[in-house]
Amino acid sequence: MARAEGTWYLPLLGDFRLFLRLVSERYERRGWRGKRRRFGERTVTSALRSAVRFLSSMDSTVASVQQIDQTALDHFIMRNPGYRNGVRAFVRYLNRYKKLFRKIKVETVNRGIPQGLFLDHKRHAELLGKWLNPDEGSLKESLICVLMLLYAQKVKNVVRLKVSDLLHGRDGVYRVAFGRTEIALAGPVCKLLDRWLVARRALSAVDDERENEYLFPGRTRGSHLTEAAVTYYLNKHGVNAETLFATAIHQAYLNGLKHPKALSRAFGITDFTAIKYLDLINPRLRDEVEKVVSNG
Known part of the structure; x- marks a missing residue:
């Protein structure tokens, strides 16, 4: 005093x-x-x-x-x-x-998160380090895994990405519209993408990667990679699509992206899905964000 x-x-x-x-x-x-x-x-x-x-x-x-x-x-x-x-x-x-202009609150990330739903910090850093610095033979699977871990992309969305979905700026940065707004990919991800585009090959002997519109060509002429192939990649690293998706939302929350509208615009997920995962991370946010979403 x-x-x-x-x-x-x-x-x-x-x-x-x-x-x-x-x-x-x-x-x-x-x-x-x-x-x-x-x-x-x-x-x-x-x-x-x-x-x-x-x-x-x-x-x-x-x-x-x-x-x-x-x-x-x-x-x-x-x-x-x-x-x-x-x-x-x-x-x-x-x-x-006291008559505050608006109530304030101490936000808390829930420590009682179901075990295994999110990757812990050590495992997250380990996988990200491995996937951002792969050898030439692992470029494709590493890029796919990075897009899922950092940008909350589901398997079906990743395999359907087209080369035309990528916007390459003069600054060397790639931008992709996963949702309603374009996201500038992080620098290390841009470098990984550059490496993949150079090495990209259509898996079909009768296909031409220049004519295949998909970022990750499949074995059938003009097709994209199968979801089963991506599941195989994830199994190799001991993870699954749900864990990577949840971890991406968790990391976005920790980095300040706490509004469901922002998550849906950035990652292309629904408001309902954003609220569901935010509720797992911080249940105290649920009533507030549902009210905001319902009011548009």
């Missing part, structure tokens, strides 16, 4: 401290004393310390409680991840007792 002397938020902290004291007394009256104590001095001090840290982190242009918004909270947690849980009490207090 002493560190907040002379700031606009000192009265706010005073109100919050009083609130915490009342909560602590309420717990004590209900029998939570001694070893059973649940809201003691340590809890109060931690909540106050987190509140001070949060308030002091905001831009100097913020001069009233009404100016506290979600962006300020997100930036604080991003820079101070250790305060994620500590600041929750203050956030709840602001939402309940």
